[in-house]
Amino acid sequence: MSITGAAGEQFAPTGGALVEMAPRPADRGVQARRATWYKQPALMAGLIIMGIVVIAAIAAPLITFYNPIAQNLTDALQGPSAAHWLGTDQFGRDTWTRLIYGARLDLRIAFIAVLFPFVLGTVLGSIAGYFGGWADTVIMRVVDVVVAFPFYVLLIALVFVLGQGARSIYIAITLVGWVSYARLVRAEILVAKRQEYVLAAQSAGLSNTRIMGRHLLPNVISQSIIYGMSDIVQDILAIVTLGYLGLGIPPPAAEWGSMINGGQNFLTTHWELTTIPGIAVILVGLGLSLIGDGLADILRPGE
């Protein structure tokens, strides 16, 4: 929450006595929105949902005493009860336990997986946008090639080649996902580099790297952060999909995708085995989208 922290600080001194230096009304609108970020219903709802999910995931061993992997065939396929809040699956594993351990795994992988394409795409996108010329041509042609493939086809093909496991997921998501950030950042840099402050920085003898890193990126990065929030949703869906297809995290680890897959055979008698992890995916997707919307409102420069 460093963003909101900084916003709070910069809001404070404007109440000072210097009338001449008072910000223009338009600026005050942006600042007011930043200073009262906690009053945004979308952002708050998203933060509450994600807060609960993240806390449950982190505190999983404290919330439940069952082992998410250990089989107990005598308790197989039970309905909800005091002992098993959400029932058990065909191997007698507690669904609630597997659900929160699944959150642990899926969220961790998704949050890590979103960082690599974010960094790679931002760096390549700013190089393409700032320098233009052949660097731009090469990078953007590669982007075009990647974009030409449907997201899931390329992802599944890559994971299939690289083999099961978290490492393959990171690599595949990075290779497929960086293009969106690269396009976004390139477009923003193309606009921003025409601004006079870039000319001013050049006139002050700053190097290109410094101008990109210190002057341009801070001005354009907010769009990437907003996109990153919705990208996490996509990554979670991708991880769950890969798990469902048997390409993700290998069993018996608790993972939402493989839970949905495992419950499929019992859909007519025990629909909750498939439905409950499905609802969990929807909830997390909703929470992250709401946060993304809220952040977009706060980070977007004045209208």
Add this chain to the structure above:
Amino acid sequence: MTAAVSPGGASAGPMLQVRDLHVRIATRRGTVRAVDGVSFEVPRGEALGLVGESGSGKSMTLRSILGVLPPEASVTAGQIVLDGQDLVPLGQNELNRIRGPKMSMIFQEPMSALNPVMRVGAQIAEGPMLHQGLSRGKAAERALDLMRRVGIPHPERRMRSYPHEFSGGMRQRVMIAIALSCEPEVILCDEPTTALDVTIQDQILRLLARLCRESGVSLIFVTHDLPVVAQICQQVAVMYGGRLAECGPVRDVLHDPRHPYTLGLVRSAPDFDNVRESLVPIPGAPPSLITPPDGCRFHPRCKFAEEDCQVIEPPMRPLPGGRATACLHYERTIESLEAERAGQSLTAAEDAS
């Protein structure tokens, strides 16, 4: 102000010399000859005003001195000699060691020339940290000192503010502080007061003039505002259509023009000493620099133009008093001025009687 005053620098000649500068811009409609053989020099510690209409090539001249021309423009001929060193052949890395410590720029619109997401203190301290190797703390002290010198109240607090929290005048003060931060020897000003209202404009001009006096900085002051030139500059160079029309000491050039274009400029600007009933605009429009007129570029708009003006490209002719004009028939400007003054004294005498 210790390092800035260096009268016995690399050479005792002028601080900055521009010799026969040519700048071309490639556009879809053809090559624009934005600057076409311009020469001038800026003596140490003095201010040169570069005056002309929009599109006369003043800003391009300024940007070629700094080496920050847009990608489609380039210097095709000429020399830009700063303190004995020609800047034209230098690469970006070499220029980056000169921009900042030896020359810096003040822009027209302080809001867009300041990074909106960086605290002003950090923006002022950036140059000293980078070019003079100051530590973060030392650079912050320097920034604080500069903010005091340019007259920003409560600098300790304002250092941590962002540009949008400042008023226009205060932002321009921040720009000046940034321009001064590496103790340069030349500051290029691109209409630094045009975006400000008149009272603030005067404050900023006085501040600039004082700071230059204190630290012996030379100034190039690009503007289309003649009173501003008269206030701050010792020398003036008038540009028209990518060429120099006239240059010389400010008072002489503005009071006794030797070029019909300068005369037109003076007539079309309000004169505070001698208020006329109406301003006289220059008829016509500035020439296209893709296909400039043959001969003198001003001849289609010039009321004194003769046949030879349409063929001969007038060279800069030196005149007594350290002046020069690019007019073949500059005597006609003098005659016209004298006639007008005679008429004025006549009406003044009539009014008195």
